[in-house]
Amino acid sequence: MKVHTKKAELQTNKQFEPIDISDTVKETLAESGVKNGMALIFSNHTTAAIRINHNEPLLLQDFMKMLHRLVPVNVGYAHDVFEIRENVSVNERSNGHAHIKAFLLGSSETIPVHAGKLMLGEKQSIFFVEMDGSRKRDYIIQIMGD
Secondary structure, eight states, rough: OOEEEEEEEEEEOOEEEEEEEEHEEEEEEEEHTTSSSSEEEEEEOOOOEEEEEEHHHHHHHHHHHHHHHHOSOOSOGGGGOTTTOOOTTTTTTHHHHHHHHHHHSSEEEEEETTEEEEOOOOEEEEEESSSSSSSSHHHHEEEEOO
16 A cells, blocks of 8 residues: 655635645645545644535635634634633734634545545535634645555
């Protein structure tokens, strides 16, 4: 079994930003030489997620509105009260909302690979979902199989 791992980088520009990373994952799959197996896409950040959905601008806007209603920015999260928290970093942001959104969405997706292709549906795209931007980010793509 082959295992091909790549750390991909990107720059986010907004506090909330779904970025289509499908092409990068497909390029990594092609580099791997794997024909049958699986692709794992993983965010190693606690304020970002990896999700699969339809890349349609109005739907992405609806998604942002829904997340904002579920987890508003200004609710007074205990995580953001630096005076009572321990081990606060010098440049830490007030981002309790982003941690909760990422917790709800999840940090990874696994996609079957068959005949050298991701077995995504016709309308499916893979997104890196930023919830605490703008900043430099990275994510892991791991392709496994034969």
